[in-house]
Each structure stands twice: as structure tokens, then as C-alpha cells.
Amino acid sequence: MDDADRAGIEQARLENAFLAKRTTLTPSRPSATDCIDCGDEIPVKRREYVPGVQLCVECQTLKERQ
Template sequence: MAGGWSRDGAVQDQIDATVEDALKRARSEQPSGDSLEYCDECGENIPEARRMAVPGVRFCVQCQSAKDKTRREISPFNRRGSKDSQLR
């Protein structure tokens, strides 16, 4: 239910757009191409099993974990749970 000057379904459209944007961002950050043999960050050897499991991998497990933790801390998404808080 929309209120004011917005049409019915406008809030859901905004939520859907936010989810689509998040999916696009996540897909764009996925590695692609050939996997590296050595980590870009620390220079440690990346195990062959990881290189085979994640095509285009550029970081060892430890460095990737650190990057993922940093990314979660600066997440641009509002997690308050209110539909109104998700409007752009």
C-alpha cells in the first residue's frame, strides 16, 4: 500500500530495484579470467584446490577473508527492516 502521491506498488518497486542493484554489484565483484598462482595482497602461494574452485581468484583465503570483513563493515545497505528506509 502506497500513500501520498505515490502509486500502489511504488514501495515494492524501490525494494526490488535495491535488490537488483545489490545483485549487479555482487556479480561485478566476482573474479573472472585465469586464477593467479600467488596472492596479489601478500604474495603467498594460492593452493591449487582454491584456484580450481574459484575461477579468477586473486587472493589467498586469509587476504580474501580480511577483504570480505571490511566490505561487510562498510555495507551501503540499510538493515533496519522498515520498507520506507529502503527507498532511494
């Protein structure tokens, strides 16, 4: 096993941990139907996958990059 294999295993472990955490979170508020930053509609699939979501994908991405 080389460094690339170990890095791949670690990346998979982190992704699995992230997904496990996401599925156990209880939203503190209901999902918004429209993004609180830009006002665009948040797709139903996103609202189902991310309980309590308040931002559209684009606004969430911008927020995470800041």
C-alpha cells in the same frame, strides 16, 4: 515448524543460491598462482574451486570483513 526451522531452511536456501551462482560464474581473468596482496601461493584446489581467484583465503577473509 518453529522459527528455528524456518531460519535453517532460509540459511540452506541462501547457501544453495550462493553455490549455484559460484558455479555459473565465468572468470574475467585467469586465477593467480600467488596472492596479489600478500604474495603467498594460492593452493591449486582454491584456484580450481574459485575460477579467476586473485587472493589467498586469509586476504579474501580480511577484505570481506572490511
